[in-house]
Amino acid sequence: MGEDARAEDRGETRSETYAELAAVGPYGVRPGHALITMVEPHPGHEFAYNRWYEDDHYYAGAMAMPWMYAGRRWVATRELQELRRPEKSAIAQPVTAGCYLSTYWITDGRYDEHMKWTVGINKRLNRDGRVYHDRTHVFTAFQDHVATVYRDGAAGPRDFHALDHPYAGLVLQVVDADGPAERAELLERLRSRELPKRLAGSPAAMVTIFRPTPLPGDRMTYVKQVEGVDNRLTLLWFLERDPRDCWQEHFAGLESLAGEAGRVELLAPFVPTVPGTDRYVDELR
Numbered sequence: 605m606g607e608d609a610r611a612e613d614r615g616e617t618r619s620e621t622y623a624e625l626a627a628v629g630p631y632g633v634r635p636g637h638a639l640i641t642m643v644e645p646h647p648g649h650e651f652a653y654n655r656w657y658e659d660d661h662y663y664a665g666a667m668a669m670p671w672m673y674a675g676r677r678w679v680a681t682r683e684l685q686e687l688r689r690p691e692k693s694a695i696a697q698p699v700t701a702g703c704y705l706s707t708y709w710i711t712d713g714r715y716d717e718h719m720k721w722t723v724g725i726n727k728r729l730n731r732d733g734r735v736y737h738d739r740t741h742v743f744t745a746f747q748d749h750v751a752t753v754y755r756d757g758a759a760g761p762r763d764f765h766a767l768d769h770p771y772a773g774l775v776l777q778v779v780d781a782d783g784p785a786e787r788a789e790l791l792e793r794l795r796s797r798e799l800p801k802r803l804a805g806s807p808a809a810m811v812t813i814f815r816p817t818p819l820p821g822d823r824m825t826y827v828k829q830v831e832g833v834d835n836r837l838t839l840l841w842f843l844e845r846d847p848r849d850c851w852q853e854h855f856a857g858l859e860s861l862a863g864e865a866g867r868v869e870l871l872a873p874f875v876p877t878v879p880g881t882d883r884y885v886d887e888l889r
Contacts, residue, residue: 636712847873
């Protein structure tokens with residue numbers, strides 16, 4: 605048995621180490637990184653999965669971790685799932701798979717420290733029987749923040765407020781460029797021209813843009829390695845209206861967002877869950 609395991613068995617927390625860690629390194633408020641994870645509970649396990657995630661995993665497996673400072677869960681009812689496009693998606697097969705989406709912000713410059721903790725705690729949770737296995741990770745990736753585009757300029761909430769502000773909905777958009785150079789060109793076009801134009805008069809207050817990073821080799825085996833690390837962009841559209849009320853008017857043409865540089869592989873609307881409840885669980889199928 606290693607020293608760390610022996611210390612754990614003795615109930616030691618090494619509290620003096622926390623003071624040393626807090627005294628060094630970046631501690632800004634910007635979301636330098638994110639965990640974005642879309643999950644499908646197995647049929648018949650919807651209620652049990654929701655209670656496990658909300659009552660235990662959201663806190664012990666996410667919010668209690670160092671440098672993960674904001675989080676929010678989102679849900680796609682069957683009605684919302686059927687709005688998704690394209691029908692043939694490189695992300696979700698079928699495109700309706702993945703009815704829960706969790707989004708978390710991680711402090712800029714603290715990705716490596718957070719990853720060390722998350723791998724360690726998830727191994728411990730799994731060993732202690734606190735991981736719910738009747739689920740499928742449809743789209744799970746740690747991502748680096750590369751840009752935020754605001755509809756109203758300097759007015760309104762910033763991106764670091766986004767997971768705490770009571771937005772009425774969120775649209776997850778995944779775009780695959782043809783390669784690294786094309787992704788860089790696409791990002792610049794989105795940031796400077798396409799998104800400002802599409803946000804004007806839109807129910808979306810902001811769009812945050814991320815690019816995925818590889819998961820560590822010692823990740824949990826039930827989470828597959830991230831795809832599209834060199835060519836993918838992930839966009840989160842934060843909505844002030846329910847996506848069902850504005851889908852056709854404002855999101856019908858987003859497949860053309862990538863232009864000739866790539867393809868929109870997923871466009872998926874969600875609404876926020878109501879923490880501590882099973883609201884929407886009976887609307888998933």
